[in-house]
Amino acid sequence: MSDARAAHPGLYRIDQNPPSLLGQRCAACGRLAFPPNPYGCEGCGAEADELVTEEIPGDGELAAFATVHLHPGKDIETPFTVGTVVLDAGPTVRATLTCATDDGLAIGNRVHTQLVPQQSEDDGELLELRFAVEKS
Amino acid sequence: MPKTLRDLRPVRVIGIGLHPYQRASDTSYVTLGLRAVREALTDAGVAWTDVEAAYNGTALLGMAPTRAMLRHLGATGLPVLQVENASASGSSAVAQASLAVASGVCDVALAMGVDKPGMMNVASAKAGVRDLSGSRILPFTHFALLANEYMRRHGARPEHLAQVAVKNSRNGAHNPYAQRQKARSLEEVLAPPFISGSLTRLQCCPIGEGAAAVIIASDDAIRRLGVPADRAPRILASVTRSERVYEGARNFDAELTRETTAQAYEEAGVGPEDLDLIELHDAFAIEELLYVEAMGLCAEGEGAAMLMKGDTDIGGRCAVSTSGGLLAMGHPIGPTGVGQICEITRQLRGEAGPRQQPDARTGLVHMVGIGAVCVAHVLQL
Known part of the structure; x- marks a missing residue:
């Protein structure tokens, strides 16, 4: 694991289980946002130095899901399933789910972040953040 | 006080023209565009030399396509401007041309759009703000997620969404400019291949090539050029908005459409109950249900029922x-x-033949562009 790195650097921690997401809280207006950005607050326009990194626990509720059958990239095989997740902390995020198909999924299911290893081109291990669903 | 389009002098559409929408071919964009513009000039009964400014909506052709095309109508030296606003590029060209005529800086303007499928080079990918989904959630999956949420919330079924494509294929079968001119049954629309979620191929729009053009003019020009006013609907409102932060909203696309069309109604002095017809951004079948609700044609969640009753059919x-x-x-x-x-x-002219909506007097036009932007126009004759 020593040379493992995040598939999306800066968006989540890879040294926790379950991993937290890395969001930003605006010191000016209090808005909690994900993903982070280096420019300014979408809520109030405060500059980037007002945006403070805040860990967001990776627990939430599945708000929507879709199994994708057509994908132009080689980063994942079809079918795979993506979801809209409303995090308990507030922000809504969209990400790949750990299950390949929507079999047994229901809106309202609890979800938790999980790191999924991928092989990168240079043989290092890439850890991708997905959501695992507690099927009811 | 800022003025709206309606506070300025009236602007009317006096000519329309199209090159049929079709699959990508060897035809140059110049051929596509010139056919649409010539048809619009003929329809209006005006000459190219009467046109004082040109606005060309295009997102995929690259830098400076417009004069290289329009010079073949005679290089009159008119101002030309390329307008890029994603899927709403053409709508934004209409907005710019309307403002130019309404403000009085010109009497006759061309608004057109021309494109050929190419590499989509979306700049936001270079904005330096990555998210978790990246290319795994392309527009068809974005709308598949909205479809999934909509069906669960309102008890709608995949057949209801598919019925949007059935209706629109029936209409397209009577449109000689349509890329898909075949009426499809519910079974055909529901048949695989599935693209994403419940969306099958026929619930996703085809992206091909084509061109469209409208000539927009003031009443001064209409009198001077002898254009029949009874074929020239007025553009009552032109509204462009972009997405805000909608805290807690489930559906940003619906919110953006709701506030854009609400402003268009207010500026036009009409309400959804006054509309005889709508052209909206149904790139994916679910969008029609979301937007007719956001436009206030029916209550939230009742879009499917309205569709199944035939209220949104021709004659409805x-x-x-x-x-x-x-x-x-x-x-x-x-x-x-x-x-x-x-x-x-x-x-509105009553010239739509087999797909004519009876007694059509007032219409709403709506496009959404990735990013997201929304453009709405209200036309009345």
């Missing part, structure tokens, strides 16, 4: 996408928003 209370919409007429990007104006104008 408010026909939606008589052209076939993006689903059947097609979505060549730049032309799409201009083609919608052509369709509404044809309908």
Whole structure:
């Protein structure tokens, strides 16, 4: 694991289980946002130095899901399933789910972040953040 | 006080023209565009030399396509401007041309759109703000997620969404400019291949090539050029908005459409109950249900029931996408928003033949562009 790195650097921690997401809280207006950005607050326009990194626990509720059958990239095989997740902390995020198909999924299911290893081109291990669903 | 389009002098659509939307071919964009412009000039009964400014909506052609095309109508030296606003590029060309005429800086303006499928080079990918989903959630999956949420919330079924494509294919079958001119049954629309979630191929719009053009003029020009005023609907409102932060909202696309069309109604002095027809951004079948609700045609969650009752059919209370919409007429990007104006104008004139909405007097035109932006126009004759 020593040379493992995040598939999306800066968006989540890879040294926790379950991993937290890395969001930003605006010191000016209090808005909690994900993903982070280096420019300014979408809520109030405060500059980037007002945006403070805040860990967001990776627990939430599945708000929507879709199994994708057509994908132009080689980063994942079809079918795979993506979801809209409303995090308990507030922000809504969209990400790949750990299950390949929507079999047994229901809106309202609890979800938790999980790191999924991928092989990168240079043989290092890439850890991708997905959501695992507690099927009811 | 800021003025709206309606506070300025009236602007009217006096000519419409199209190159049929079609699959990508060897035809140059110049051929596509010139056919649409010549048809619009002929329809208006005016000469190219009468046109004082040109606005060309295009997103995929690259830098400076406009004079290289329009010079073949005679290089009159008129100002030309390329307008890029994603899928709403053509709609934004119409907005710019309308403002130019309404303000009085010109009497006759061309708004057109032309595109050929190419590499989509979306700048936001270079904005340096990555998210978790990246290319795994392309527009069809974005709308598949919205469809999933909508069906669960309102008890709608995949057949209801598919019925949007059935209706619009029926309309497109009567439109000689449509890329898909075949009426499809519910079984055909529901048949695989599945693209994403419940969306099958026929619930996703085809992206091909084509062109559309409208000539926009002041009343001064209409009198001077002898254009019949009874074929020239007025553009009552032109509204462009971009997405805000909608805290807690489930559906940003619906919110953006809601506030854009609400402003258009207010500026036009009409309400959703006054609309006889709508052309809207149905790139994916679910969008029609989301947007008719956001436009106030019915209550939230009742879009499917309204569709199943036939209220949005030709001959219904408010026909939606008589052209076939993006689903059947097609979505060549730049032309799409201009083609919608052509369709509404044809309908308001009563010249739409087998797809005519009876007694059409007032129409709403709506496009959404990735990013997201929304453009709405209200036309009346």
